[in-house]
Ligand code: PRT
């Protein structure tokens with residue numbers, strides 16, 4: 001495919017990316033929330049969008065099935081970033097990666113005692129690196145969703161999860177005890193495509209950068 005393929009997920013990423021795409025002169029022909037199509041044509045004959053699970057975006061871009069992708073820093077870090085160029089923080093879908101425990105659980109004391117914590121999360125790599133850097137021993141339990149349930153039913157002592165408003169934690173009598181990272185969505189680019197399709201990709205990257213700068217964001221590389 002000589003045109004440009006952009007991978008993104010529906011939901012909050014698509015909603016917050018649509019204005020940036022528009023600023024780059026790219027408008028999807030269908031609404032991914034209504035259409036069941038997984039390949040969306042755009043107003044530009046040389047640009048198409050593919051709709052994939054948020055966690056799969058880096059995989060499509062790494063293998064060159066998509067030239068560009070938009071994914072949360074949480075997802076990119078968990079993937080590891082191999083083969084990906086990350087030129088731009090899009091400053092959208094902002095949230096924080098946090099450690100949370102049940103209200104009343106004395107996290108600080110457990111950690112200083114050198115206790116072995118059971119930590120449930122979808123973000124196993126991120127959690128492993130975080131606790132290793134602190135010198136805290138953890139048993140990691142991989143989950144695919146609803147992490148907030150784990151401490152309530154005794155599956156884990158703590159969770160590592162994303163928090164934005166904090167309402168989900170509060171509704172489940174959990175409290176955030178540590179911030180691991182501030183998260184926003186990143187533009188990711190297949191490194192080979194960047195060389196081979198430079199003429200097509202560079203103007204799109206430049207318009208994204210302009211749109212982000214106008215909305216107050218920052219470039220990271
Ligand atoms: O939902 P699905 O299982 O299909 O996939 P996904 O959860 O991977 O995708 P999606 O669309 O929910 O999230 C895509 C990206 O949005 C994530 O990778 C993050 O970078 C970003 N983002 C921003 C968030 C949130 N804010 C967020 N609050 N992703 C998830 N949440 C969840 C969080 O996991 C928790 O369960 O919302 C809940 C907490 O929200 P508050 O507002 O109650 O704190």
Ligand code: MG
Nearest residue numbers: 011012054145
């Ligand atoms: Mg979700």
